[in-house]
Amino acid sequence: MSMASSTSIYRLEPSSIADAASVAALRHAAEVVRRGGLVAFPTETVYGLGANALDPAAVARIFTAKGRPANNPLIVHVDRIDRARQLAAHWPETAERLAAEFWPGPLTLVVPRAAIVPAIVTAGAATVALRIPAHPVARALLEAANRPIAAPSANRSNQVSPTTGEHVIRGLCAATDNLVDVLLDGGAASGGLESTVLDLSTDPPRLLRPGLVWPSEIERVIGPINCPEFAIADSAAALPSPGTQPRHYAPRAPMECHPSPNRSRLEDLTREGRRTGWLTLNSDTRDVPGGAVVVKMPRDPVAYAARLYAALHELDAAGVERILVDLPPPGEEWQAVRDRLRRGATITITNTSPKR
Ligand code: TXA
Numbered sequence: 001m002s003m004a005s006s007t008s009i010y011r012l013e014p015s016s017i018a019d020a021a022s023v024a025a026l027r028h029a030a031e032v033v034r035r036g037g038l039v040a041f042p043t044e045t046v047y048g049l050g051a052n053a054l055d056p057a058a059v060a061r062i063f064t065a066k067g068r069p070a071n072n073p074l075i076v077h078v079d080r081i082d083r084a085r086q087l088a089a090h091w092p093e094t095a096e097r098l099a100a101e102f103w104p105g106p107l108t109l110v111v112p113r114a115a116i117v118p119a120i121v122t123a124g125a126a127t128v129a130l131r132i133p134a135h136p137v138a139r140a141l142l143e144a145a146n147r148p149i150a151a152p153s154a155n156r157s158n159q160v161s162p163t164t165g166e167h168v169i170r171g172l173c174a175a176t177d178n179l180v181d182v183l184l185d186g187g188a189a190s191g192g193l194e195s196t197v198l199d200l201s202t203d204p205p206r207l208l209r210p211g212l213v214w215p216s217e218i219e220r221v222i223g224p225i226n227c228p229e230f231a232i233a234d235s236a237a238a239l240p241s242p243g244t245q246p247r248h249y250a251p252r253a254p255m256e257c258h259p260s261p262n263r264s265r266l267e268d269l270t271r272e273g274r275r276t277g278w279l280t281l282n283s284d285t286r287d288v289p290g291g292a293v294v295v296k297m298p299r300d301p302v303a304y305a306a307r308l309y310a311a312l313h314e315l316d317a318a319g320v321e322r323i324l325v326d327l328p329p330p331g332e333e334w335q336a337v338r339d340r341l342r343r344g345a346t347i348t349i350t351n352t353s354p355k356r
Pocket residue numbers: 043045046047048049072073074075106108110122125127128129133151152153154193194195196197208209240241242243244
């Protein structure tokens with residue numbers, strides 16, 4: 001397929017994807033997928049950059065557009081469970097039970113890979129990551145394309161994932177010289193953090209990435225799973241999943257996480273003349289030093305997750321030079337948020353020990 005000279009952008013209302021304009025947009029996007037092009041589309045977690053998962057040349061374009069290392073495998077999205085089974089060499093009973101409970105939804109299952117899945121998708125691994133997304137636009141695209149769609153988050157590698165079409169335009173489209181053929185802009189992604197990734201090829205199953213489906217919810221369905229402590233690993237070699245490298249999901253400005261609101265740090269940075277953004281859980285934001293950009297974050301973990309990446313994109317757009325974050329408390333409900341904050345941070349100060 002020839003490269004697009006510019007990205008075709010369609011705005012779709014997720015509640016009315018059956019109207020004529022949406023149907024035409026979806027038909028075009030599906031055609032682009034079938035011909036080996038790239039389509040950015042909303043899911044219920046973050047925006048994805050999709051290509052036909054069974055076409056190695058199309059998948060290679062994803063890696064190029066993102067600047068993604070070839071050793072980081074992609075998630076394959078499907079619209080039905082029977083298609084997921086076709087992409088697996090072995091479909092464990094645990095997968096069947098979890099799919100019945102959580103699909104469509106933000107849970108990715110890693111299972112043994114069937115031979116029809118190209119090696120580039122899985123970075124050569126003997127396993128493949130699969131999920132059925134819940135977003136109506138994502139599901140309509142999968143149905144119209146009639147292909148499994150490999151899709152990482154639609155951002156340049158190591159940058160903050162996009163939760164709006166605008167983020168995709170300002171980030172990926174602007175940086176890639178129009179490698180993105182189509183953007184389906186379906187408004188804000190409601191979940192705001194990437195899916196939970198669970199490896200079912202090990203016994204017991206292992207959590208590779210915390211997300212919007214919590215370990216206790218998974219364990220209720222399949223019994224105990226292995227949840228490594230998501231403290232930042234010091235050695236890349238020790239990482240269970242290549243995409244869970246220590247520094248990831250990072251805003252442009254260096255980010256510091258503090259265990260409690262650190263007003264004096266904010267004052268110091270401001271005094272040094274650094275324009276500083278503050279992601280705070282603290283309701284008292286009076287007397288903040290002039291020039292600081294304050295973003296009050298929700299105290300509810302689900303609402304916080306939905307807001308986090310948009311807040312980081314806003315602070316980047318505001319041109320802050322430093323970001324201070326009040327790290328939310330430990331506990332399962334904050335696990336995914338804390339994981340992303342710590343991976344995005346250049347420094348995390350905990351009560352016990354400073355981390356790189
Ligand atoms: O919510 C999401 O999962 C979004 C939307 C677009 O679906 N996608 C997403 O993709 O976050 P990406 O590429 O940014 O993250 C995929 C994660 C990475 O951590 C990758 O290493 C892991 O899944 N992964 C993919 N295939 C794997 C495999 N076979 N074994 C272990 N980990 C795998």
